[in-house]
Amino acid sequence: MSGVRTSDVWPVVHAERQALVSFLEPLAEERWATPSLCEGWSVHDVVAHLVDTARTTRRRFVVGLAAARFDFDRQNAKGVARERGATPAITLERLRAVTGLTASPPAAPETRLVEAVVHGEDVRVPLGATGHYPHQAVERALRYQARTSVSFGGGRQHVVGLALEADDADVVVGSGPAVRGPLTSLLLVASGRRSHLPHLSGPGVVELERRLS
Template identity: 50%
Template sequence: MTPQPASSIWSAVHEERRALIQDLENLSAAQWQTPSLCPGWDVHDVLAHLVDTAKTTRLGFIRRLLAARMDFDRDNTAGVFRERAQDPQITLAAFRSVQSRKSGPPVPLATRLVEAVVHGEDIRRPLGIVRTYPVAPVLAALQHQLKTSVKIGGGKELVDGLRLVATDGPFELGRGDEVRGSSVALLLTVSGRPVRDDELDGGGSGALLKRCSTS
Protein backbone atom coordinates (compact mmCIF):
# COMPACT_ATOMS: atom_id res chain seq x y z
CA MET A 1 0.00 0.00 0.00
CA THR A 2 1.12 3.53 -0.73
CA PRO A 3 1.49 5.58 2.49
CA GLN A 4 -1.36 8.01 3.00
CA PRO A 5 -0.54 11.74 2.97
CA ALA A 6 -0.88 13.64 6.22
CA SER A 7 -3.99 15.46 5.01
CA SER A 8 -5.76 12.14 4.36
CA ILE A 9 -4.74 10.75 7.74
CA TRP A 10 -6.03 13.75 9.64
CA SER A 11 -9.23 13.80 7.62
CA ALA A 12 -9.84 10.15 8.57
CA VAL A 13 -8.98 10.77 12.23
CA HIS A 14 -11.35 13.72 12.41
CA GLU A 15 -14.11 11.65 10.84
CA GLU A 16 -13.57 8.84 13.34
CA ARG A 17 -13.74 11.31 16.22
CA ARG A 18 -16.96 12.74 14.81
CA ALA A 19 -18.50 9.28 14.43
CA LEU A 20 -17.54 8.30 17.97
CA ILE A 21 -19.03 11.50 19.40
CA GLN A 22 -22.28 10.69 17.62
CA ASP A 23 -22.29 7.12 18.97
CA LEU A 24 -21.76 8.29 22.56
CA GLU A 25 -24.20 11.16 22.76
CA ASN A 26 -27.06 9.17 24.28
CA LEU A 27 -25.29 6.73 26.62
CA SER A 28 -26.82 6.08 30.01
CA ALA A 29 -24.85 6.54 33.23
CA ALA A 30 -24.46 2.78 33.52
CA GLN A 31 -23.15 2.45 29.96
CA TRP A 32 -20.38 4.96 30.65
CA GLN A 33 -19.14 2.59 33.36
CA THR A 34 -18.99 -0.42 31.03
CA PRO A 35 -15.56 -2.10 31.06
CA SER A 36 -13.79 -1.38 27.77
CA LEU A 37 -11.44 -3.68 25.87
CA CYS A 38 -8.56 -1.83 27.60
CA PRO A 39 -7.89 -3.76 30.84
CA GLY A 40 -8.71 -1.64 33.88
CA TRP A 41 -10.41 1.15 31.90
CA ASP A 42 -14.11 1.71 31.46
CA VAL A 43 -15.70 3.44 28.48
CA HIS A 44 -15.41 6.85 30.15
CA ASP A 45 -11.69 6.28 30.84
CA VAL A 46 -10.98 5.51 27.17
CA LEU A 47 -12.76 8.65 26.06
CA ALA A 48 -10.74 10.70 28.58
CA HIS A 49 -7.58 9.14 27.12
CA LEU A 50 -8.66 10.19 23.62
CA VAL A 51 -9.18 13.75 24.86
CA ASP A 52 -5.74 13.69 26.43
CA THR A 53 -3.93 12.44 23.34
CA ALA A 54 -5.78 14.90 21.10
CA LYS A 55 -4.48 17.73 23.30
CA THR A 56 -0.92 16.39 23.40
CA THR A 57 1.83 18.34 21.68
CA ARG A 58 5.32 17.09 20.87
CA LEU A 59 7.02 19.24 23.47
CA GLY A 60 4.30 18.60 26.02
CA PHE A 61 4.64 14.87 25.51
CA ILE A 62 8.36 14.97 26.27
CA ARG A 63 7.79 17.02 29.40
CA ARG A 64 5.04 14.68 30.60
CA LEU A 65 7.08 11.58 29.93
CA LEU A 66 9.96 12.98 31.93
CA ALA A 67 7.54 13.76 34.77
CA ALA A 68 6.30 10.15 34.57
CA ARG A 69 9.92 8.91 34.79
CA MET A 70 9.72 7.51 31.22
CA ASP A 71 6.82 5.23 32.15
CA PHE A 72 4.22 5.31 29.35
CA ASP A 73 1.55 3.58 31.44
CA ARG A 74 2.01 6.08 34.27
CA ASP A 75 1.73 8.96 31.81
CA ASN A 76 -1.45 7.50 30.28
CA THR A 77 -2.98 7.04 33.74
CA ALA A 78 -2.17 10.63 34.63
CA GLY A 79 -3.74 11.81 31.38
CA VAL A 80 -6.97 9.94 32.06
CA PHE A 81 -7.12 11.37 35.57
CA ARG A 82 -6.57 14.86 34.21
CA GLU A 83 -9.24 14.72 31.48
CA ARG A 84 -11.92 12.48 33.06
CA ALA A 85 -14.63 14.81 34.34
CA GLN A 86 -17.07 13.65 36.99
CA ASP A 87 -19.87 13.97 34.44
CA PRO A 88 -19.18 11.91 31.26
CA GLN A 89 -21.07 14.47 29.20
CA ILE A 90 -18.45 17.06 30.15
CA THR A 91 -15.70 14.70 28.96
CA LEU A 92 -17.66 14.17 25.75
CA ALA A 93 -17.95 17.94 25.31
CA ALA A 94 -14.17 18.20 25.75
CA PHE A 95 -13.68 15.54 23.08
CA ARG A 96 -16.03 17.46 20.79
CA SER A 97 -13.89 20.58 21.32
CA VAL A 98 -10.71 18.79 20.18
CA GLN A 99 -12.30 16.87 17.32
CA SER A 100 -10.49 18.84 14.61
CA ARG A 101 -7.09 19.19 16.30
CA LYS A 102 -3.97 18.00 14.48
CA SER A 103 -1.55 17.80 17.39
CA GLY A 104 -0.04 14.64 18.81
CA PRO A 105 3.00 13.02 20.37
CA PRO A 106 6.27 12.71 18.41
CA VAL A 107 5.43 9.37 16.82
CA PRO A 108 4.56 8.30 13.24
CA LEU A 109 1.35 9.96 12.10
CA ALA A 110 -0.22 6.60 11.26
CA THR A 111 -0.50 5.95 15.00
CA ARG A 112 -3.37 8.48 15.03
CA LEU A 113 -5.29 6.11 12.74
CA VAL A 114 -4.47 3.15 14.98
CA GLU A 115 -5.68 5.06 18.01
CA ALA A 116 -8.87 6.28 16.36
CA VAL A 117 -9.96 2.84 15.18
CA VAL A 118 -8.69 0.62 18.00
CA HIS A 119 -9.88 2.86 20.83
CA GLY A 120 -13.12 3.38 18.96
CA GLU A 121 -13.65 -0.38 19.07
CA ASP A 122 -12.43 -0.53 22.69
CA ILE A 123 -15.50 1.55 23.43
CA ARG A 124 -18.03 0.31 20.87
CA ARG A 125 -17.70 -3.44 21.14
CA PRO A 126 -18.52 -3.75 24.86
CA LEU A 127 -21.50 -1.45 24.26
CA GLY A 128 -22.76 -3.46 21.29
CA ILE A 129 -22.30 -0.52 18.90
CA VAL A 130 -21.34 -1.47 15.34
CA ARG A 131 -19.49 0.87 12.99
CA THR A 132 -18.71 0.22 9.35
CA TYR A 133 -15.28 1.79 8.89
CA PRO A 134 -13.85 3.14 5.64
CA VAL A 135 -11.41 0.42 4.59
CA ALA A 136 -8.45 2.52 3.42
CA PRO A 137 -7.63 4.18 6.79
CA VAL A 138 -8.01 0.87 8.62
CA LEU A 139 -5.64 -0.84 6.21
CA ALA A 140 -3.14 2.01 6.67
CA ALA A 141 -3.37 1.51 10.43
CA LEU A 142 -2.91 -2.25 10.01
CA GLN A 143 0.12 -1.75 7.79
CA HIS A 144 1.68 0.48 10.44
CA GLN A 145 1.04 -2.03 13.23
CA LEU A 146 2.64 -4.83 11.24
CA LYS A 147 5.83 -2.78 10.79
CA THR A 148 6.00 -1.86 14.48
CA SER A 149 7.49 -3.99 17.26
CA VAL A 150 5.31 -5.37 20.03
CA LYS A 151 7.65 -3.60 22.43
CA ILE A 152 6.26 -0.24 21.33
CA GLY A 153 2.63 -1.23 20.81
CA GLY A 154 2.75 -2.89 17.39
CA GLY A 155 2.32 -6.46 16.23
CA LYS A 156 5.29 -7.20 13.96
CA GLU A 157 6.58 -10.24 15.84
CA LEU A 158 3.09 -11.72 16.21
CA VAL A 159 2.76 -12.41 12.50
CA ASP A 160 6.15 -14.02 11.83
CA GLY A 161 5.62 -17.02 9.54
CA LEU A 162 2.02 -16.09 8.78
CA ARG A 163 0.25 -14.57 5.79
CA LEU A 164 -2.44 -12.00 6.57
CA VAL A 165 -5.23 -11.42 4.06
CA ALA A 166 -7.92 -8.77 4.47
CA THR A 167 -11.30 -9.93 3.18
CA ASP A 168 -12.63 -6.42 2.65
CA GLY A 169 -9.76 -4.67 0.91
CA PRO A 170 -6.54 -5.03 -1.11
CA PHE A 171 -4.22 -6.24 1.62
CA GLU A 172 -1.97 -9.32 1.76
CA LEU A 173 1.25 -9.54 3.75
CA GLY A 174 3.71 -12.23 4.75
CA ARG A 175 4.36 -15.87 3.94
CA GLY A 176 3.12 -18.98 5.69
CA ASP A 177 -0.19 -20.21 7.03
CA GLU A 178 -2.97 -17.85 6.06
CA VAL A 179 -5.02 -15.69 8.41
CA ARG A 180 -8.10 -14.14 6.81
CA GLY A 181 -10.38 -11.56 8.33
CA SER A 182 -11.78 -8.07 7.93
CA SER A 183 -9.31 -5.22 8.15
CA VAL A 184 -10.75 -4.20 11.52
CA ALA A 185 -10.53 -7.72 12.95
CA LEU A 186 -6.91 -8.08 11.82
CA LEU A 187 -6.02 -4.64 13.22
CA LEU A 188 -7.61 -5.38 16.58
CA THR A 189 -5.93 -8.78 16.84
CA VAL A 190 -2.40 -7.52 16.15
CA SER A 191 -3.09 -4.64 18.54
CA GLY A 192 -3.75 -7.08 21.38
CA ARG A 193 -7.54 -6.88 21.41
CA PRO A 194 -9.91 -9.87 21.53
CA VAL A 195 -12.11 -10.63 18.54
CA ARG A 196 -15.00 -13.06 18.08
CA ASP A 197 -14.23 -16.64 17.08
CA ASP A 198 -15.90 -16.15 13.70
CA GLU A 199 -13.93 -13.03 12.73
CA LEU A 200 -10.72 -14.80 11.71
CA ASP A 201 -10.31 -17.80 9.42
CA GLY A 202 -7.50 -19.77 7.86
CA GLY A 203 -4.85 -22.26 8.93
CA GLY A 204 -2.82 -19.66 10.78
CA SER A 205 -5.63 -18.02 12.76
CA GLY A 206 -5.23 -20.30 15.79
CA ALA A 207 -1.51 -19.63 15.97
CA LEU A 208 -2.02 -15.86 15.72
CA LEU A 209 -4.68 -15.83 18.43
CA LYS A 210 -2.47 -17.91 20.71
CA ARG A 211 0.48 -15.59 20.23
CA CYS A 212 -1.68 -12.55 20.92
CA SER A 213 -3.11 -14.06 24.11
CA THR A 214 0.37 -14.66 25.55
CA SER A 215 2.10 -11.47 24.35
Protein backbone atom coordinates (compact mmCIF):
# COMPACT_ATOMS: atom_id res chain seq x y z
CA MET A 1 0.00 0.00 0.00
CA SER A 2 2.92 2.34 -0.63
CA GLY A 3 2.87 5.22 -3.08
CA VAL A 4 -0.51 6.58 -2.00
CA ARG A 5 -1.40 9.64 -4.04
CA THR A 6 -2.90 12.68 -2.37
CA SER A 7 -5.73 12.52 -4.91
CA ASP A 8 -6.69 9.10 -3.51
CA VAL A 9 -6.81 10.45 0.02
CA TRP A 10 -8.88 13.64 -0.20
CA PRO A 11 -12.26 12.06 -1.06
CA VAL A 12 -11.98 9.93 2.10
CA VAL A 13 -10.84 12.86 4.25
CA HIS A 14 -13.62 15.13 2.99
CA ALA A 15 -16.23 12.44 3.62
CA GLU A 16 -14.95 11.83 7.15
CA ARG A 17 -14.92 15.53 7.98
CA GLN A 18 -18.52 15.81 6.83
CA ALA A 19 -19.48 12.68 8.78
CA LEU A 20 -17.96 14.21 11.92
CA VAL A 21 -19.90 17.44 11.36
CA SER A 22 -23.12 15.42 11.10
CA PHE A 23 -22.24 13.52 14.28
CA LEU A 24 -21.52 16.70 16.23
CA GLU A 25 -24.53 18.73 15.08
CA PRO A 26 -27.01 17.31 17.63
CA LEU A 27 -24.45 17.06 20.45
CA ALA A 28 -25.39 18.97 23.59
CA GLU A 29 -23.00 21.83 24.32
CA GLU A 30 -21.88 20.48 27.69
CA ARG A 31 -20.71 17.23 26.09
CA TRP A 32 -18.05 19.08 24.11
CA ALA A 33 -16.11 19.30 27.39
CA THR A 34 -15.84 15.49 27.55
CA PRO A 35 -12.20 14.32 27.73
CA SER A 36 -11.21 12.85 24.36
CA LEU A 37 -8.96 9.83 23.76
CA CYS A 38 -6.22 12.32 22.92
CA GLU A 39 -4.59 12.84 26.31
CA GLY A 40 -5.06 16.32 27.73
CA TRP A 41 -7.59 17.42 25.12
CA SER A 42 -11.37 17.66 25.33
CA VAL A 43 -13.67 16.83 22.44
CA HIS A 44 -13.81 20.57 21.76
CA ASP A 45 -10.01 20.76 21.62
CA VAL A 46 -9.76 17.89 19.12
CA VAL A 47 -12.33 19.49 16.83
CA ALA A 48 -10.41 22.78 16.98
CA HIS A 49 -7.23 20.89 16.10
CA LEU A 50 -8.96 19.35 13.08
CA VAL A 51 -9.97 22.83 11.92
CA ASP A 52 -6.42 24.07 12.35
CA THR A 53 -4.81 21.22 10.43
CA ALA A 54 -7.41 21.48 7.65
CA ARG A 55 -6.25 25.07 7.15
CA THR A 56 -2.54 24.33 7.43
CA THR A 57 -0.62 24.79 4.21
CA ARG A 58 3.02 23.81 3.84
CA ARG A 59 4.12 27.42 4.32
CA ARG A 60 1.85 27.95 7.32
CA PHE A 61 3.20 24.78 8.92
CA VAL A 62 6.84 25.82 8.53
CA VAL A 63 6.18 29.35 9.78
CA GLY A 64 4.13 28.03 12.72
CA LEU A 65 6.74 25.46 13.68
CA ALA A 66 9.47 28.10 13.70
CA ALA A 67 7.27 30.38 15.84
CA ALA A 68 6.78 27.45 18.25
CA ARG A 69 10.57 27.03 18.46
CA PHE A 70 10.30 23.70 16.62
CA ASP A 71 8.17 22.14 19.34
CA PHE A 72 5.32 20.16 17.73
CA ASP A 73 3.27 20.07 20.93
CA ARG A 74 3.53 23.84 21.33
CA GLN A 75 2.58 24.34 17.70
CA ASN A 76 -0.49 22.11 18.10
CA ALA A 77 -1.53 23.91 21.30
CA LYS A 78 -1.33 27.26 19.52
CA GLY A 79 -3.45 25.90 16.70
CA VAL A 80 -6.11 24.67 19.11
CA ALA A 81 -6.21 28.04 20.87
CA ARG A 82 -6.51 29.82 17.53
CA GLU A 83 -9.39 27.74 16.17
CA ARG A 84 -11.33 26.90 19.35
CA GLY A 85 -14.38 29.11 19.25
CA ALA A 86 -15.95 30.80 22.25
CA THR A 87 -18.76 28.25 21.94
CA PRO A 88 -18.98 24.76 20.42
CA ALA A 89 -21.37 26.13 17.80
CA ILE A 90 -18.68 28.48 16.53
CA THR A 91 -16.08 25.71 16.36
CA LEU A 92 -18.54 23.40 14.60
CA GLU A 93 -19.23 26.09 12.00
CA ARG A 94 -15.49 26.43 11.46
CA LEU A 95 -15.21 22.67 10.92
CA ARG A 96 -18.10 22.77 8.49
CA ALA A 97 -16.35 25.52 6.54
CA VAL A 98 -13.16 23.48 6.04
CA THR A 99 -14.63 20.10 5.11
CA GLY A 100 -13.68 20.46 1.45
CA LEU A 101 -10.22 22.00 1.84
CA THR A 102 -7.14 20.22 0.45
CA ALA A 103 -4.44 22.09 2.36
CA SER A 104 -1.77 19.91 3.92
CA PRO A 105 1.44 20.30 5.90
CA PRO A 106 4.63 18.89 4.33
CA ALA A 107 3.89 15.27 5.21
CA ALA A 108 2.94 12.02 3.51
CA PRO A 109 -0.64 11.82 2.17
CA GLU A 110 -1.37 8.98 4.59
CA THR A 111 -1.12 11.40 7.51
CA ARG A 112 -4.43 12.90 6.42
CA LEU A 113 -6.03 9.45 6.75
CA VAL A 114 -4.44 8.90 10.17
CA GLU A 115 -5.83 12.21 11.32
CA ALA A 116 -9.32 11.63 9.95
CA VAL A 117 -9.70 8.19 11.52
CA VAL A 118 -7.76 8.53 14.78
CA HIS A 119 -9.08 11.96 15.72
CA GLY A 120 -12.53 10.93 14.54
CA GLU A 121 -12.45 8.16 17.14
CA ASP A 122 -10.81 10.44 19.70
CA VAL A 123 -14.05 12.41 19.52
CA ARG A 124 -16.63 9.66 19.08
CA VAL A 125 -15.55 6.91 21.47
CA PRO A 126 -15.75 8.95 24.71
CA LEU A 127 -19.23 9.99 23.59
CA GLY A 128 -20.33 6.37 23.24
CA ALA A 129 -20.08 6.09 19.46
CA THR A 130 -17.75 4.79 16.75
CA GLY A 131 -17.21 5.78 13.15
CA HIS A 132 -17.36 3.59 10.06
CA TYR A 133 -14.25 3.97 7.94
CA PRO A 134 -13.23 2.39 4.60
CA HIS A 135 -10.96 -0.56 5.33
CA GLN A 136 -8.50 0.41 2.62
CA ALA A 137 -8.08 3.86 4.14
CA VAL A 138 -7.55 2.43 7.64
CA GLU A 139 -5.05 -0.11 6.30
CA ARG A 140 -3.05 2.65 4.61
CA ALA A 141 -3.09 4.65 7.83
CA LEU A 142 -1.99 1.64 9.89
CA ARG A 143 0.89 0.78 7.56
CA TYR A 144 2.05 4.38 7.71
CA GLN A 145 1.93 4.45 11.53
CA ALA A 146 3.80 1.15 11.75
CA ARG A 147 6.76 2.50 9.77
CA THR A 148 6.85 6.04 11.19
CA SER A 149 8.60 7.08 14.39
CA VAL A 150 6.55 8.18 17.38
CA SER A 151 8.52 11.44 17.35
CA PHE A 152 6.93 12.21 13.97
CA GLY A 153 3.41 11.27 15.04
CA GLY A 154 3.66 7.59 14.09
CA GLY A 155 3.70 4.42 16.14
CA ARG A 156 6.69 2.37 15.00
CA GLN A 157 8.15 1.96 18.49
CA HIS A 158 4.77 0.75 19.73
CA VAL A 159 4.35 -2.08 17.21
CA VAL A 160 7.77 -3.04 15.80
CA GLY A 161 8.38 -6.80 16.06
CA LEU A 162 4.65 -7.57 16.34
CA ALA A 163 2.20 -8.92 13.78
CA LEU A 164 -0.93 -6.78 13.66
CA GLU A 165 -3.70 -9.03 12.34
CA ALA A 166 -7.12 -7.59 11.57
CA ASP A 167 -10.04 -9.90 12.33
CA ASP A 168 -12.47 -7.91 10.17
CA ALA A 169 -10.29 -7.48 7.07
CA ASP A 170 -7.60 -9.38 5.17
CA VAL A 171 -4.77 -7.29 6.62
CA VAL A 172 -1.56 -8.25 8.42
CA VAL A 173 1.07 -5.63 9.21
CA GLY A 174 4.47 -6.63 10.55
CA SER A 175 5.77 -9.93 11.88
CA GLY A 176 6.29 -11.46 15.29
CA PRO A 177 3.91 -12.32 18.14
CA ALA A 178 0.36 -11.72 16.94
CA VAL A 179 -1.94 -8.93 18.03
CA ARG A 180 -5.46 -9.52 16.68
CA GLY A 181 -8.50 -7.31 16.59
CA PRO A 182 -10.60 -4.91 14.53
CA LEU A 183 -8.59 -2.95 11.97
CA THR A 184 -9.56 0.43 13.44
CA SER A 185 -8.60 -0.72 16.94
CA LEU A 186 -5.18 -1.79 15.65
CA LEU A 187 -4.69 1.68 14.16
CA LEU A 188 -5.75 3.40 17.37
CA VAL A 189 -3.46 1.31 19.57
CA ALA A 190 -0.57 1.77 17.14
CA SER A 191 -1.26 5.49 17.51
CA GLY A 192 -0.94 5.26 21.28
CA ARG A 193 -4.57 4.95 22.35
CA ARG A 194 -4.56 2.48 25.26
CA SER A 195 -8.36 2.61 25.37
CA HIS A 196 -8.56 0.01 22.59
CA LEU A 197 -6.25 -2.58 24.13
CA PRO A 198 -9.28 -4.53 25.51
CA HIS A 199 -10.45 -5.04 21.91
CA LEU A 200 -7.26 -6.95 21.06
CA SER A 201 -6.06 -10.50 21.71
CA GLY A 202 -3.05 -12.67 20.97
CA PRO A 203 0.39 -13.33 22.45
CA GLY A 204 1.71 -9.90 21.45
CA VAL A 205 -0.81 -7.91 23.48
CA VAL A 206 1.18 -8.10 26.74
CA GLU A 207 4.23 -6.60 25.07
CA LEU A 208 2.14 -3.98 23.30
CA GLU A 209 0.51 -2.98 26.59
CA ARG A 210 3.92 -2.74 28.26
CA ARG A 211 5.16 -0.40 25.55
CA LEU A 212 2.11 1.82 25.76
CA SER A 213 2.41 2.11 29.52
